[in-house]
Amino acid sequence: MQKNQPGDIARTPESEYNSFSKGKYVGELARSLYPDGKDASPIDYDYKAALEKTYSWIQSGEQVIYEASFQYQGLFASVDILVKQGKQWHAYEVKSSTSVKEHHYLDAAFQYYVMQGAGLDISGISVIHINNKYVLHGALNLKHLFHKVSIRHQVLQLQESIAEKVQDLLTISSRPEAQVVEIGPHCMMPHTCNFMDHCWGHISSPSVFDLAHLGILKKFELYQQGYVKLDEIPEGFILSAGQQLQIRSTLGREVHIDREALRNWLGSLHYPLLFMDFECFQPAVPLYEGSRPFQQVPFQFSVHRLREQGAGLEHTAFIGDPIPDPRLDFLQALLKAVEGEGTVLAYNQSFEISRLKDLAIQFPEYKGPVNELIKRIRDLMEPFLQKWYYAPDMQGSYSIKMVLPALVPELSYEGMAIADGQAASYAFESLMYEQDEEKKAAIKRDLLAYCNLDTEAMVKVWEILMQQA
DSSP: OTTTOGGGOOOOOHHHHHHHHHHHHHHHHHGGGSOSOEEOOOSTTOHHHHHHHHHHHHHHTOSEEEEEEEEETTEEEEEEEEEEETTEEEEEEEOSSSSOOHHHHHHHHHHHHHHHHTTOOEEEEEEEEEOTTOOOOSSOOHHHHEEEEEOHHHHHHHHHHHHHHHHHHHHHHTSSSOOOOOOOGGGTSSSOOTTHHHHOTTOOSSSGGGOTTOOHHHHHHHHHTTOOSGGGSOTTSOOOHHHHHHHHHHHHTOOEEOHHHHHHHHHTOOSSEEEEEEEEEOOSSOOSTTOOTTOOEEEEEEEEEEOSTTOOEEEEEEEOOSSSOOHHHHHHHHHHHTOSSSOEEESSHHHHHHHHHHHHHHSGGGHHHHHHHHHHEEETTHHHHTTSEEOGGGTTOOOHHHHHHHHOTTSOOTTOSSOSHHHHHHHHHHTTTOOOHHHHHHHHHHHHHHHHHHHHHHHHHHHHHHHHO
């Protein structure tokens, strides 16, 4: 499909572009472990030039080559870092993950197969990945940031199967039409296939695949037995109370409300009510003192304050800059925004509480006020998590992105420049590299609009719960 019918490919999600960008940055940073190498990276997809450069530099005695490229029997592979060790070569693949994944072995085994076939004398092959226990203190220490793992043993064990798989793939790719392959867990594992729309057209929603908190293997167990629609699920199939509620509500288009539980919970909240939301980003390489790889770094918040029922809303917002460290300014502004009495409502409170605990560790002089704030936090997600309120359009989820359109359809994230947390994280990180001040100002406006809508949505959801209790 990729080779012969690329027009059917789904649009790459922005989150994947973010992942690619992080991977590219980490890969370039890892080159500093083996400096002064020659770069054979293809320019404008000119793989022939990359092959010629690699061959030329091997012949001329270069010791380190980045993106060294090889061809063997119509197969092409490149390796992130190739290092001469005596008369042999050691290949290093750089991954922005914090461990070696199962599919990394397959990638490396294919690269080894091609390199060896092309005549390269290989002494070893390793993965360089990020050490998630590394904590930044002072200057960045690349030797501590990165961890090298030899995977030569696993790669050699895979060589026979790789040779067979290569022949299968060459045969498949040369066919005039794609073979019919039954859908299965392979559509999502280890990554979601970009051609799912091509194969999943016969699955209409709602189906067993829409059941929340049911493992993918269980969903396919139902599918393979011929049960696709929700009303086809056999009585003996074990489902949780929440899944049974989802099915009843979806098929009957009924809203389920436990009014007594809802009233008790709402009555436990104390005015003024403060609706609070954080936005964070996760730099693969730690940027700030005391931080770890992929640590959630808060950079923005929105707080809507309701002093009493029927009063007007008061709004406070903050957004920092990626350089320098935004965390202290964030914390000081947040404590001021929520000072006083009253219940602080978050949606999925564990996220905000975890970030606050991180901040208290980093800035111990604020531990007391932070702990007092944590005591005041309650979770607006609880009525949905406990199924005290359930609407069919929530599709079994209690995420705010599903709850909001189900309860307040007129309030939507659709059409916004930034419409989810991942996009917000990527947008903020992009401020580090953006030079145009007008573009930076526009990104910040979009971030503020998104975070503001998050807490405005929480207010609207609370109002609906009050009306229904």
